[in-house]
Amino acid sequence: MKRTVVLALIVAWVSAGLAIGLAPQADAQKFPSKPITMIVPFPPGGSSDLVGRTVAKGAQKHMGQSMIIQNKPGAAATLGLNALAESRPDGYTIGITNSGIVFQPLMGSKYNYATDLQALAQAGYIPFVFAVKADAPWKDLDEFTRYAKANPRAIKYGHTGIGNTAHSAPEHYAMLSGVKMEPIPFDGGAPLIAALLGGHIHAIMNNPVDLQQHIKAGTIRVLAVADDKRIDHPMYKDVPTFQEKGYPVSAILWQGLGAPKGIPQDVLSPLADGLKSIMNDPETKKAITDLGLVFEYLGPDEFGKKWVSEQERLKKVLTETGILEQMKSQKK
Numbered sequence: 001m002k003r004t005v006v007l008a009l010i011v012a013w014v015s016a017g018l019a020i021g022l023a024p025q026a027d028a029q030k031f032p033s034k035p036i037t038m039i040v041p042f043p044p045g046g047s048s049d050l051v052g053r054t055v056a057k058g059a060q061k062h063m064g065q066s067m068i069i070q071n072k073p074g075a076a077a078t079l080g081l082n083a084l085a086e087s088r089p090d091g092y093t094i095g096i097t098n099s100g101i102v103f104q105p106l107m108g109s110k111y112n113y114a115t116d117l118q119a120l121a122q123a124g125y126i127p128f129v130f131a132v133k134a135d136a137p138w139k140d141l142d143e144f145t146r147y148a149k150a151n152p153r154a155i156k157y158g159h160t161g162i163g164n165t166a167h168s169a170p171e172h173y174a175m176l177s178g179v180k181m182e183p184i185p186f187d188g189g190a191p192l193i194a195a196l197l198g199g200h201i202h203a204i205m206n207n208p209v210d211l212q213q214h215i216k217a218g219t220i221r222v223l224a225v226a227d228d229k230r231i232d233h234p235m236y237k238d239v240p241t242f243q244e245k246g247y248p249v250s251a252i253l254w255q256g257l258g259a260p261k262g263i264p265q266d267v268l269s270p271l272a273d274g275l276k277s278i279m280n281d282p283e284t285k286k287a288i289t290d291l292g293l294v295f296e297y298l299g300p301d302e303f304g305k306k307w308v309s310e311q312e313r314l315k316k317v318l319t320e321t322g323i324l325e326q327m328k329s330q331k332k
Helices: 002-029 047-057 059-063 078-085 141-150 165-177 189-197 208-216 265-279 282-290 300-320 323-331
Strands: 036-040 067-071 093-098 117-127 129-133 156-159 182-185 203-206 220-225 252-260 294-298
Touching: 036 047, 036 078, 047 059, 047 067, 047 093, 047 117, 047 252, 047 265, 047 282, 059 265, 078 093, 078 117, 078 252, 093 117, 117 208, 117 265, 117 282, 117 300, 129 165, 129 189, 129 208, 141 165, 141 220, 156 165, 156 189, 165 182, 165 203, 165 300, 165 323, 189 203, 189 208, 203 208, 208 220, 252 300, 265 282, 282 294, 294 300, 300 323
Parallel strands: 036 067, 036 093, 156 182, 156 203
Antiparallel strands: 093 252, 117 252, 117 294, 129 203, 129 220
16 A cells, blocks of 8 residues: 555656656747847837837737837948847847848848848838929929930939939939939938928939828829839829839838848747738738838748849849949948
8 A cells, every 4th residue: 555655656756757847848849938029220210110019019919928129220220130130040039121121231231131131021011102392393204204304414303322212213214214313312311301392302212101291281293103013092093103104113112020040940930920910910901001001911931032032123223223333432
């Protein structure tokens, strides 16, 4: 009897020990088991930051853990992007990525983000638009092109840096159409838009989210959309694309999420699935649309391929327009 009791106690003790020993392993396989940090390489309040906060809002509901926003602006977003690339690839540090990640490496950034980061999910996109002041004499792109051809370099357009979208897309249009325009640099989007409204420049290629209030107020007119399809929004439904006019100009701002390279598949899969659930939540879709973006979810594979193809396309445009040489000269 006593021997039976002793044996039973030993079996119970061994079983308990095994259970305790296996518990950490079981917990390690469950992801996420703690809050996730999201690096936003921009200041609070911008469209990238707002997309990040929208995604973070749905984390508890769809992933069972919160997301902590960590704004790391500076050095044209490379400060935050470098921090993301150098983070531990355990799934607990992710970051906001936008179309700038395909441009920065061409300027000599430390990493080629399109290949040195892990794509996770695209949240949405918006094509850039070519805009003029509402009282400008050109009612559409055809009139603008005719005038620019007849008056070489009379048109001044503003941009926010050599090689970026606001510069490369107008130069691509100029190359394809045969017009000659004078580029004028500005330190940021706000002074750029102010210069257009003040009549100091004639045109800009810009993110329409930043122009919405002026378009609604009737002070800015959009002449063309830089995409192969029109923007699915009442404000732009009558605005043609450059492609419709015979100029295949593409300039698209997309917003999404990335992570350090090297995340194990047993972590990457639940992370990607969780983000997909957040993105496809009706509340998230509405919030992203309300930010002025066209909602479009892309998973890790599709989004990663987009990074690489967009970088190749941009490099081709910068080479053909001669901008890449300007960028190289600027770095010397």
